[in-house]
Amino acid sequence: MAKVIIYPTNSLILSDMVERFGHEPLAMMEKIKEIINTVGVDSPPLNITPEGPKHGLKYAAVEVPAGVRGRMSLIGPMIDLAEAGIIVGDSSFSFGCMGCARTNELTKFLIREKDIPLLEIQYPHTEEEGQDFVYKIAEFLKSLPSGSDEK
Amino acid sequence: MSDKGDPVLVALVSCGSEYAGVQSELEKAASMLNAKLVYPEMDVATLDTIGMEFGLEVASPDLRLMMARAKAVVEGVAKVDGVFVTSCFRCAEAAIVRNELRRYIFEKSGLPVISYSFTERTTAATLLTRLEALTTIARRKHLLARMNQTGITAGIDSGSTTTKAVVMKDNEIVGEGWVPTIKVLESAETALQQALDQAGLKREDIQAIGTTGYGRFLVGEHFKADLVQEEITVNSKGAVFLADKQKGPATVIDIGGMDNKAISVQDGIPGMFTMGGICAGASGRFLEMTAKRLGVEITDLGDLAIKGMGENVEMNSYCIVFGIQSLVNSLAKGSSPEDVAAAACHSVVEQIFEQQLQEVEVKEPLILVGGSSLIAGVPKALGDLLKIDVIVPPHSQLIGAVGAALLASGYVSE
CATH class of the missing domain: 3.40.50.11900 (Rossmann fold)
Structure with a gap:
């Protein structure tokens, strides 16, 4: 089983596919669930406090806007853990939406920077492209080590 | 609140x-x-x-x-x-x-x-x-629409640097007080007493009190004020009242001791506004520091600036530390105090122009208020920069107190 970072990081479809092929998706939903359940922190809606952007300094310099660094405080640690990655380019909002273009650029850059198996694929617009899209992702996921001991 | x-x-x-x-x-x-x-x-x-x-x-x-x-x-x-x-x-x-x-x-x-x-x-x-x-x-649009002061009311503007008070009677300022803010309540007491003494009135004659400025909540509670109001709406009201521009559009620029505000006003009511407060380089404090370095009273800085040419002095920063350093370097190179004073005034208004006025549409008349408006070099520099006439109304340093007294009179009628 490999830890697979997905982009867009909140894509339910991608997350589900990774899981179906026996791997662990590194996705925003899980991360958000984790922080909103943090006992003792009450900063709705996402429970991100001013500490978040400070933690984001590990991934982006201080002159980068607080919103980018706050997002990177969630996404950055996931990239650190990633053993493989899937980046879907030009996807529609319904497939997953990251909100901030600067965060998107940095996220994709940091994933590409890592020496991990990576699939970069464009979002499909026709049925034929859709089938090819699913096939390529499936083949990529099948190619990843299936057991944690095989890493 | x-x-x-x-x-x-x-x-x-x-x-x-x-x-x-x-x-x-x-x-x-x-x-x-x-x-x-x-x-x-x-x-x-x-x-x-x-x-x-x-x-x-x-x-x-x-x-x-x-x-x-x-x-x-x-x-x-x-x-x-x-x-x-x-x-x-x-x-x-x-x-x-x-x-x-x-x-x-x-x-x-x-x-x-x-x-x-x-x-x-x-x-x-x-x-x-x-x-x-x-x-x-x-x-409170109905309250802000008030154009005349009625009865006997007082306004106290507890600012970061100075505390101002006025007593108004039948739409006229009959007493004023202006003291440095040291202990907030004591300064407010002193300023109000000065205003009362000048008016020849007693505390019990006052029918309503309004407070504004940084210390408005504390002072408001102390005096049991009828109106405790932030300085953006109050100062706009005071500015258009004193400049006699209550109808139609106007732009109010208020350069205080610690921050500045640019407010686009229509019929005395603010529309768009911005408020500085991150950088002291665009406040009266910068001018105070310059006066101190030049060895002149802040009240004399304006007259000095009027005689100078700001462009003769090279300034590398608006910062209250590095900007002042530029001024000091210029003095060391032989610049005249007049030129340095003019450069300081230009620096303050240029920063306000770059940071605040880009976000507020400047519509004439442009009314400059706040303590810094009394430094003659400041309205001149602003007028030169914007190429329009700048109005500095009488009692321009008292706009907050006047606005508070004017708006508080709404409670007299009620």
Whole structure:
């Protein structure tokens, strides 16, 4: 089983596919669930406090806007853990939406920077492209080590 | 501070506030004012088309969300009393959207709008004055429409540097007091007593009191004030009253001891406004430091500046540390004190021009108020920069106290 970072990081479809092929998706939903359940922190809606952007300094310099660094405080640690990655380019909002273009650029850059198996694929617009899209992702996921001991 | 009754509904048109750790501060400031932040609903499909529709194609989906929410406000889909447009500090893409949305919402809906760029250090206290002005405009328009002072009222402006007080009777200033702010309550007591003495009146003659400025809550509680109000609405009112420009458009620039404000006013009621406060280089403090370095009284700096040529002095920074250093270096190279004084005045107004006036549409008459307006070099530098006549009304340093006394008289009638 490999830890697979997905982009867009909140894509339910991608997350589900990774899981179906026996791997662990590194996705925003899980991360958000984790922080909103943090006992003792009450900063709705996402429970991100001013500490978040400070933690984001590990991934982006201080002159980068607080919103980018706050997002990177969630996404950055996931990239650190990633053993493989899937980046879907030009996807529609319904497939997953990251909100901030600067965060998107940095996220994709940091994933590409890592020496991990990576699939970069464009979002499909026709049925034929859709089938090819699913096939390529499936083949990529099948190619990843299936057991944690095989890493 | 909080008004009873229905909460004021403020549409939050934002990008990134929930990720920057400031969302809870926004909520906190709103709840202190009995305001409720609401998020205008819109069709998600709008996000695909809003860029072209609005004419601003941006890469960030959250900025498109801001545009879609602004459109929902303008079209009346979201019923709100005011709008707060906010995005991350240092994001160029967001700054473009924020400025255009602020203009778009104000021009198309007439709703009061404020905009602010936040960092993770932004706190509820920083947001409070701005949001308070927004809710006041929405909630107390009838009070702000008051044009004449009636009865005997007092206004106290507890500022960061000086405390001002006036006593007004039948639409005239009959007494004034002006003291440095040392201990907030004692300074307020002294200033009010000065004003009462000059008016030949006693405390019990006063029918209503209004307070404003940084110390407004403490002073308001001490004097059991009828009106405790932030300085944006109060100062606008005081400025147009003293300049006799209560009808029609006007722009008020208030350069205080610690911050500055640029307010676009229509019939005495603020529309768009910005408030500085991050950099002391655009405040009276910069001029105070310059006067100290030149060895002159702050009251003499203006006359000195009028005789000088600011462009003869090279300034590398607006900063109160490095900018003053530039002035000191110029003196060392042989610049005249007159030129240095003029350069200091130019530096303050140029920073206000670059940081505040870009966000507020300057409509004449331009009324300059606040303690710094008394330094003659400042209105001259502003007039030179904007190429328009700058009005400095009589008692321009007292606008806050006058505005408070004028608005407080609404409680005499009631």
